[in-house]
Amino acid sequence: xxxxxxxxxxxxxxxxxxxxxxxxxxxxxxxxxxxxxxxxxxxxxxxxxxxxxxxxxxxxxxxxxxxxxxxxxxxxxxxxxxxxxxxxxxxxxxxxxxxxxxxxxxxxxxxxxxxxxxxxxxxxxxxxxxxxxxxxxxxxxxxxxxxxxxxxxxxxxxxxxxxxxxxxxxxxxxxxxxxxxxxxxxxxxxxxxxxxxxxxxxxxxxxxxxxxxxxxxxxxxxxxxxxxxxxxxxxxxxxxxxxxxxxxxxxxxxxxxxxxxxxxxxxxxxxx
Numbered sequence: 001x002x003x004x005x006x007x008x009x010x011x012x013x014x015x016x017x018x019x020x021x022x023x024x025x026x027x028x029x030x031x032x033x034x035x036x037x038x039x040x041x042x043x044x045x046x047x048x049x050x051x052x053x054x055x056x057x058x059x060x061x062x063x064x065x066x067x068x069x070x071x072x073x074x075x076x077x078x079x080x081x082x083x084x085x086x087x088x089x090x091x092x093x094x095x096x097x098x099x100x101x102x103x104x105x106x107x108x109x110x111x112x113x114x115x116x117x118x119x120x121x122x123x124x125x126x127x128x129x130x131x132x133x134x135x136x137x138x139x140x141x142x143x144x145x146x147x148x149x150x151x152x153x154x155x156x157x158x159x160x161x162x163x164x165x166x167x168x169x170x171x172x173x174x175x176x177x178x179x180x181x182x183x184x185x186x187x188x189x190x191x192x193x194x195x196x197x198x199x200x201x202x203x204x205x206x207x208x209x210x211x212x213x214x215x216x217x218x219x220x221x222x223x224x225x226x227x228x229x230x231x232x233x234x235x236x237x238x239x240x241x242x243x244x245x246x247x248x249x250x251x252x253x254x255x256x257x258x259x260x261x262x263x264x265x266x267x268x269x270x271x272x
Contacts, residue, residue: 066119066120066121067118067119067120068118068119069116069117069118070115070116070117070118070119071115071116071117072114072115073113073114074112074113074114074115074129075111075112075113075271076111076112076115076129076271076272077110077111077112077129077131077174077176077193077234077243077269077270077271077272078110078111078269078270078271079108079109079110079111079133079243079245079265079267079268079269080107080108080109080267080268080269081107081108081243081265081266081267081268082103082104082106082107082108082265082266082267083106083107083108083135083136083137083263083264083265084103084106084263084264084265084266085099085101085106085137085251085261085262085263085264086261086262086264087258087260087261087262088260094258094260094261095258096258097152097154097257097258098139098141098143098154098156099137099139099154099258100139100140100141101137101138101139101140102138102139102140105136105138106136106137106138107135107136108133108134108135108136108245108265108267109133109134109136110131110132110133110134110172111131111132111271112129112130112131112172112174113130113131113132114129114130114131115127115128115129115130116128116129122180122182123179123180123181123182124178124179125176125178125180126175126176126177126178127175127176127178128173128174128175128176129173129174129175129176130171130172130173131171131172131174132169132170132171132172132202133169133170133171133172133199134167134168134169134170135167135168135263135265136165136166136167137165137166137167138163138164138165139161139164139165139166141156141164142156142157142158142159142160142161142164143155143156143157143164144157144206144208145166145206145222147206147218147219147220147222148220149223150256151223151255151256151257152222152223152252152256152257152258159210159212159213160210160211161208161209161210162209162210162211163207163208163209164206164207164208164209165206165207165208166204166205166206166222167204167205167206167207168201168203168204168205168222168224168251169201169202169203169204169205170199170200170201170202170228171199171200171202172197172198172199173197173198173199173200174195174196174197174198174232175195175196175197176193176194176195177193177194177195178191178192178193179191179192180192180272188237188238189237189238189272190236190237191234191235191236191237191241191272192233192234192235193233193234193235193236193272194231194232194233194234195231195232196229196230196231196232197229197230197231197232197245198227198228198229199227199228199229199230199247200226200227201221201224201225201226201227201228203219203220203221204219204220204221204222204224205217205218205219206218206222223252223253223256223257224251224252224253225249225250225251225252225253225254226253227249228247228249229247229248229249230245230246230247230248230249231245231246231248232244232245232246234269234272236269236272238272239270239271239272240268240269240270240272241268241269241272242266242267242268242269243265243266243267243268243269244264244265244266245264245265245266246262246263246264246265247262247263247264248262249262250262251263
């Protein structure tokens with residue numbers, strides 16, 4: 001490019017000098033091309049230099065038409081927050097079961113990895129997603145939730161656990177209805193996302209740490225509900241917000257654990 005500019009300047013100076021020493025004006029035209037990217041046009045008398053015509057190879061962005069269908073891998077609605085349990089109107093462990101938890105260490109983590117979405121306008125979209133969801137119950141008492149039992153069985157231990165965590169992992173399948181506002185001057189939007197959600201149990205896990213036995217892990221279904229259903233809502237601004245999820249059926253399978261023992265989660269969500 002520098003060579004082209006230098007040639008153009010030299011030619012222009014030569015033509016100007018020639019015009020000053022003659023009574024008539026001579027008209028020349030020089031065109032220099034370099035592939036499809038550079039187009040230089042030079043005229044003398046009067047002098048005209050044109051450099052950098054539009055790149056004919058540049059792709060023009062097509063306008064979006066609605067409804068617009070999208071699908072594929074994603075990483076959205078990353079939830080991290082607290083997980084709480086209640087029986088009826090009371091929060092805490094159900095009667096007869098040693099399931100007391102440390103509130104600030106009983107957590108929920110989840111995210112979506114697949115999504116099929118249909119956008120009806122820049123503001124309205126419906127999405128069917130799939131992802132993973134974990135609940136981690138940090139147990140206060142020195143107990144063990146036994147594997148491979150016909151019903152929930154909790155054994156009191158003489159060992160003192162520095163960590164005693166009972167976890168469940170579900171494949172979550174939410175259906176989202178999204179409304180988002182127009183972009184503001186900063187290019188951000190306010191969003192509301194809500195809808196039903198179902199979940200399929202993948203596994204449960206007990207993780208214990210003690211001086212006597214070191215670190216131990218046990219996997220089983222631990223009588224957890226194999227199919228759960230509930231609802232979720234997310235309110236955000238830009239790429240972050242708050243979420244709330246509530247499951248309407250019990251934590252444990254019917255007849256295999258405490259009745260009317262339910263779970264709700266709330267916290268921070270990222271990725272709208």
